[in-house]
Amino acid sequence: MAERADAARNRRAILQATEELLADFRPEQISMEQVAAAAGVGKGTVFHRFGNRLGLMTALMQERAYALQDAVENGPPPLGPGAPAGERLLAFFDAVVDVVARNKGLLAALGHAVTAAPDRDHADGHPLHRAWRAHVQALIAAERPELDTEAVADVLLGTLTSDPVLRLFERGEGRRVAAVLHAMVEALIRPA
Numbered sequence: 001m002a003e004r005a006d007a008a009r010n011r012r013a014i015l016q017a018t019e020e021l022l023a024d025f026r027p028e029q030i031s032m033e034q035v036a037a038a039a040g041v042g043k044g045t046v047f048h049r050f051g052n053r054l055g056l057m058t059a060l061m062q063e064r065a066y067a068l069q070d071a072v073e074n075g076p077p078p079l080g081p082g083a084p085a086g087e088r089l090l091a092f093f094d095a096v097v098d099v100v101a102r103n104k105g106l107l108a109a110l111g112h113a114v115t116a117a118p119d120r121d122h123a124d125g126h127p128l129h130r131a132w133r134a135h136v137q138a139l140i141a142a143e144r145p146e147l148d149t150e151a152v153a154d155v156l157l158g159t160l161t162s163d164p165v166l167r168l169f170e171r172g173e174g175r176r177v178a179a180v181l182h183a184m185v186e187a188l189i190r191p192a
Contacts, residue, residue: 013039085142086189101174143189
């Protein structure tokens with residue numbers, strides 16, 4: 001069933017307002033009332049649409065992640081189709097690092113909330129994670145078919161969710177993470 005035009009407009013306004021508030025505040029400092037006021041909608045609309053702050057933050061992060069997925073599937077090279085596998089792999093990890101670096105507070109809050117939730121889904125089960133994993137595996141296989149692409153993809157993607165790496169992002173060292181990850185991928189796909 002298609003979303004009503006006013007509901008879609010409210011969703012976009014709420015997510016944009018949340019993003020703007022995140023530029024100045026940590027996720028836990030943002031109330032649903034602030035979001036509603038900034039979006040120009042009633043507080044009930046925000047609660048009805050997203051349930052709670054975790055639901056709102058999760059929806060915002062998913063929107064950002066799905067935008068990246070769309071760029072991978074339909075965007076211009078090297079992130080999108082048309083570039084050699086090695087270039088696409090490097091572009092993919094650069095883009096993922098960019099998303100994580102721009103959303104470090106949001107990811108930290110989501111990570112805490114998700115690990116505290118007793119009924120959480122495992123990340124491997126999320127369709128987006130599976131798509132990214134399959135994408136990385138395919139690109140690695142195109143460059144280095146002799147490798148265990150499943151394990152390599154898991155290790156590379158897993159580095160971005162490890163506590164020490166997330167602390168680097170929190171300290172504003174996203175470029176450092178990107179440089180190290182870039183060097184690792186280069187060494188992997190173009191061994192000496």
